[in-house]
Amino acid sequence: STVALYITFTLLVTNWRMHYRHEMNAQESKANSFAVDGMLNYETVKYFTNEKYELKQYDDTLDQWEGAAVKSQVSMSLLNFGQGAVIAVGVTLMMIYAAQGVVDGNMTLGDLVLVNTMMLQLFIPLNFLGIIYRALKYALADMDMMLKLLDTKRTVKDKDDAKALNVTDAVVRFDNISFDYSNDRKILNGVSFEIPHGNKVAVVGPSGAGKSTLARLLFRFYDVDSGSISIGQQNISEVSQASLRDNIGIVPQDTVLFNHSIEHNI
Template identity: 45%
Template sequence: WLVGATVVMVAVYIWFTRMVTDWRNALRTRMNDLDTGAVAHAVDSLLNFETVKYFGAEEREARRYENAVDAYARAATKSENSLAWLNVGQAFITNLMLGGGMAYVAWGWSRGSFSAGDVVFVSTLLAQLFRPLDLLGMVYRTIRQGAIDMGSMFDLIDTPAEVIDAPGSLPLRVPHGHVRFEGVRFGYDPERTILDRLDLDVPAGTTVAVVGASGAGKSTLARLLYRFYDVGEGRITIDGQDIREVTQASLRGAIGIVPQDTVLFNDTVGYNIAYGREGAGDDEVRRAAEGAAIADFIERQPDGYDTRVGERGLKLSGGEKQRVAIARTLLKNPPILILDEATSALDSRTEADILDTLEQVERGRTTIVVAHRLSTVVAADKIVVLDQGRVAEQGTHAELLRRGGLYAGMWARQAREREEALAAE
């Protein structure tokens, strides 16, 4: 009878531990999600502090964060309470079995069925049985809790990479820098095509500008050339090599980009320039800064190249950030250059200064300029107009104006907008 009761109580102990642990896991998963949400609220508000101040929304953001933290605190309390219930339940089952067993043998001893040695033996045996059972229960819930906490990491690890190097892929060789898009079809969503059988030729050493309405797929070209995504149909080649058949590291090492929104690390200006090429020396960093016409500004700062730029470069102006981006691209010294609306967020005077610098940077490189302001691409060797994912027109600035097509209409519209802006001043 005692053995049977012990087996039943052990089974009850295991069942209770598993049931309550599963309940705790659900509570802990929600707690982790709310913790992530609270941190995301804080980071989002801090990164966009200027927008918050523009709209006087400090109290609103504080309330959002307070609500998120309160929700997390309530979930954390429930999670801790569930642990208390688990411990209490396990202790109750253990003590019930120990107490029941001791009561049984004590009753038997009083009737003469058990000796004093039997009482000591049974009590010792029950204690030795439940001590490792308690330990196993603790280990089980610790492992399950750890699995929950690391669940997101495991999901990320298990997510297959969308773009991988092909088996046997070789390093990209760029003797010239001739870029071609051949019959390229692509869409971020299978139901919405961004580029539709696009053909684009960028001869080596030339500057080709890509213009068009918003959503025409201009910036998508840069992402595809960097191979952040693979094309759905067609191919992209550099000097005749399909970029899907070369290593991603060699491909990205051959391309430099100056984006519209330059993001800098919260470190020194010297570090951000040196990021363009690992192992670059101080002299190389200075030459790159001189080439980007930002060396004088840096040297006027009290800390020089050790001047910290702040979160996302917030301590620098838009023009200064762009010059840092140009400097690190110069340090990288790629044969192919992408200017992705690099001056669209700048005022006219700063834009003109940056364009002069970029003109020097483009020399001797194959350059693709993605632009919205047509005035910035007048000097390009070729201008390509995208419309609904296809090349609608291409030619020089003068040729496209003579044709009177899409480009001419865009030019006339932007000219009117410039005149109206000047008149308003």
């Protein structure tokens, strides 16, 4: 019954305290993203003198992380204490029984030593198993996010037999395309136009009208919901994304510099 109690206690408490570990991981990645965001966009933060605000967001998240970390540590001590207590009480009871047996004369001193040694042989590996089980659960909790990420389905996928885009006559055609980022708001509704080879076309419209979206669709960051986009008679959803993007040059809206040499940036 000691062994059964030990195992039940270990399983129950380890599972119960796992959510502190999940909480810790979640707060840690939240804090990291606040820190990285704040530092990447430091100019924006400074324009609006929001250093304190950013700092507070970061600090609050760290506070929550700290809370979860302390709870995790306390519950681990509780687990270790409980495991120790179960073993100590179990061994003590058995030794008392054995000693009683020796006093009553139905056990020899040798039997007493046997019981004691057997207990030690049994509980040392058992304790070890408890530690390994805990480490396993911890590792699984830490990998949880990554495993979920691996399960994510890609929305824009190359067809199995996708060919490379072969541009001879660079006519870009948007044929009656419709697109939305989320079902509740249509961004593009039946848009058609053609850019003949060697021509310039400007798309003019209010902010949020979907101009940049046209470029994103041309690059196939998203697939259109209906209609088709083609370059030189080839539907871009039929060709490989790498070949498509290799063939298009872009001057981005925001000029981003990598924190590296000019050569690397080029």
